[in-house]
Amino acid sequence: MKKSVLIFALLGVLIVIACSNIKADEANKTETNHIPIEKREPAKALSEEFKKYWYAGEAEISSYQLEQARYGEIRKGTAALIYVTEDFLSKEQVKADYQNSDNIPVLKLNATKKFNTGVYPYSIMQSTFYPVADNQHAIKISSSMQEWCGHVYAQLNNRKQFEIMSHSYFQSEADQEFSLDKAILENELWTKIRINPDGLPQGDIKIIPSFEYSRLRHKEIKAYAAKASLSKQGNTNTYSITYPELNRSISITFTSSFPYEIEGWTETFKSGFGPNAKELTTKATRIKSIKSAYWGKNTNKDEALRVELGLQ
Numbered sequence: 001m002k003k004s005v006l007i008f009a010l011l012g013v014l015i016v017i018a019c020s021n022i023k024a025d026e027a028n029k030t031e032t033n034h035i036p037i038e039k040r041e042p043a044k045a046l047s048e049e050f051k052k053y054w055y056a057g058e059a060e061i062s063s064y065q066l067e068q069a070r071y072g073e074i075r076k077g078t079a080a081l082i083y084v085t086e087d088f089l090s091k092e093q094v095k096a097d098y099q100n101s102d103n104i105p106v107l108k109l110n111a112t113k114k115f116n117t118g119v120y121p122y123s124i125m126q127s128t129f130y131p132v133a134d135n136q137h138a139i140k141i142s143s144s145m146q147e148w149c150g151h152v153y154a155q156l157n158n159r160k161q162f163e164i165m166s167h168s169y170f171q172s173e174a175d176q177e178f179s180l181d182k183a184i185l186e187n188e189l190w191t192k193i194r195i196n197p198d199g200l201p202q203g204d205i206k207i208i209p210s211f212e213y214s215r216l217r218h219k220e221i222k223a224y225a226a227k228a229s230l231s232k233q234g235n236t237n238t239y240s241i242t243y244p245e246l247n248r249s250i251s252i253t254f255t256s257s258f259p260y261e262i263e264g265w266t267e268t269f270k271s272g273f274g275p276n277a278k279e280l281t282t283k284a285t286r287i288k289s290i291k292s293a294y295w296g297k298n299t300n301k302d303e304a305l306r307v308e309l310g311l312q
Contacts, residue, residue, distance in 0.1 A: 041135040041136075042135060043133035043134075043135050044132075044133055044134040044135065044195070044196060046132060047258075049258055050132075050195075050258070053258070053259050054083075054085045054107065054132075054259075055085060056291070057293055058084075058291040058292055058293050059082055059083060059084035059291070059292060059293070059294055059295075060081075060082070060083045060084070060259070060261075060289060060290075060291055061080060061081075061082050061289065061290050061291075061292055061294060061309065062080065062081045062082075062261065062262060062286055062287075062288070062289040063078060063079070063080050063286070063287040063288055063289075063309040063310050063311050064078065064079040064080065064081070064264060064284040064285060064286055064287060065078065065284065065285045065287055065310070066078050066079045066113060066114075066115060066282075066283075066284050067282060067283045067284075068113065068115045068122075068282050069267075069269070069271040069280035069281065069282045070115070070117050070122070070216075070271060071117060071271065071272055072271050072272030072276065072277065072278045072280070073271070073280075074280060074282075075115040075116060075117060075122075076115065076116075077113060077114050077115025077116070077122075078113075078114055078115075078310070078311055079111070079112060079113045079114075079284050080110075080111070080112045080309075080311065081109060081110075081111050081190075081262055082109070082110040082111075082112075082294075083107060083108070083109050083191075083194060084107075084108055085105060085106065085107055085108070085132065086105075086106055086108050086129075087099060087100070087103035087104070087105060087106075088103060088104045088105070088106045088129055088139060088140075089102075089103060089104075090102070090103075090104050090139065093129075093139055093140045093157050093158075104131055104133075104139065105131065105132045105133070106129045106130055106131055106132060106139065107130050107131075107132050107191050107194060107195060108127065108128065108129050108130075108191075109126075109127070109128045109130070109190055109191050110125060110126075110127050111125065111126045111127075111128075111190070111212075112124065112125045113125075113212075117147070120147055120148035120149075121147065121148070122145070122146070122147045123145070123146045123147070124143075124144070124145045124146075124212055125143070125144050125145075126141070126142070126143045126187060126210065126211055126212055127140075127141065127142045127143075128140075128141050128185075128187045128188055128190065128191055129141070130188050130191035130192065130195075132195060134192065134195050134196045134199065136158070137158050137162075137182055137184075137185060137188060138156075138158060138185055138187060138188035138191070139157075139158045140155070140156065140157055140158065141155070141156040141185060141187045141188070141211060142154070142155040142156075142211075143155075143210075143211035143212055143215065145212070145215055145216070149169070150168075150169030151169065152166070152167065152168040152169065152170075152173070152215050153166070153167045153168075154166040154167075154211045154214075154215060154221065156185070156211075158182070161179040161180060161181060161182065162179060162180040162181070162182055162183075162208075163177075163179050164176075164177070164178055164179070164180060164221060165177045166221065168215070170218070172218070173218065180208070180221070180222060180223070181223075183206050183207065183208050183223035184201055184205060184206065184207045184208065184223075185207070185208050186207050186208060186209050186210045186213075186241065186250075187210050187211065189201075189239070189241075189252075190252065190262070193239065193252065193254055193260055193262070194259065194260050197230070197237060197239070197254065197260055200228070200230055200239055201228055202228050202229055202230055203227070203228065203229075204225070204226075204227055205225075205226055205227075205228060206223040206224065206225055206226065207223060207224060207226040207228070207241065207243070208221065208222065208223050208224075209224060209243065209246065209248070213248070213267075213269070217246075217269065219246065224243050224245050224246060225243070225244060225245060226241050226242060226243050226244075227241070227242045227244075228240065228241045228242075232256060234256075235255060235256055235257075236253050236254065236255055236256055236263060237253070237254055237255075237256045237260075238251050238252065238253045238254075239251070239252045239254070240252075246269065247269060247270055247279070248267070248268065248269040249267070249268050249269075250265065250266070250267040250268075251265060251266050251267075252265045253265065261286075261289060262286070263285075263286050264283070264284050264285045264286050265283075265284050266281050266282065266283050266284075267281065267282040268280070268281045268282075269282075287309065287310040288308065288309050288310060290305070290308065290309065292305065
């Protein structure tokens with residue numbers, strides 16, 4: 001009888017230990033899935049100036065006159081850069097509905113372009129979610145492009161690697177899912193400029209070009225060798241990137257003092273396809289910048305803001 005009791009007691013202890021190990025494993029899985037996993041530099045302290053400007057409950061909206069190279073010609077259009085701070089969920093990698101200490105504060109950039117090619121219009125939008133701590137890569141990037149032939153969509157999620165999915169109506173691109181080793185993202189540099197332009201990467205480096213460029217030119221999404229530099233001219237700075245393999249260069253001009261507003265940019269590459277492709281330069285020049293809680297400005301009378309921005 002005593003032996004039976006002892007055996008049951010030992011079995012009970014073993015079951016408790018086993019259950020504890022299972023719970024610990026589940027907890028470890030949950031912690032492992034709480035991504036992105038990335039070696040991070042110490043978080044940059046936010047200045048009072050930064051907090052006052054970016055945490056006032058408004059977005060910064062800047063409009064631009066656009067001259068876009070497409071199919072070997074320059075097209076007239078408009079562009080807009082919409083910057084706003086948000087709370088971001090690190091695991092789900094979407095905007096948080098509620099405030100929580102686990103949320104990641106990000107500076108989001110929605111960059112849009114609208115222009116026509118002959119009879120049909122193009123609409124392009126890229127979204128970048130970059131931690132205001134400025135100590136890791138963008139957590140997420142997405143890009144969509146619509147025109148009358150069809151539309152394409154690409155998304156990057158920052159996890160153990162960069163996880164990328166891409167959907168296109170072109171046979172050669174179609175539906176893809178793949179991973180890349182982490183590298184500097186051209187998309188994230190537009191947000192880094194607004195937070196810490198002195199920390200922009202310079203010299204001979206590898207950069208993953210903007211998703212807009214990769215899809216417009218049907219180039220593989222991967223890191224390419226590049227050379228980057230930062231120059232200063234009076235009240236403005238210009239950050240320039242050259243990609244020798246792509247025969248492409250881009251320069252972003254911004255004010256040299258906070259809040260480092262984007263004055264405009266140029267992008268030079270071969271436009272068109274085949275032997276008749278021409279080297280042309282896309283150019284964007286700022287029209288106006290405003291601060292606005294635009295998400296609440298959705299009545300017909302609020303269209304006056306589009307007139308003010310030169311977008312109407």
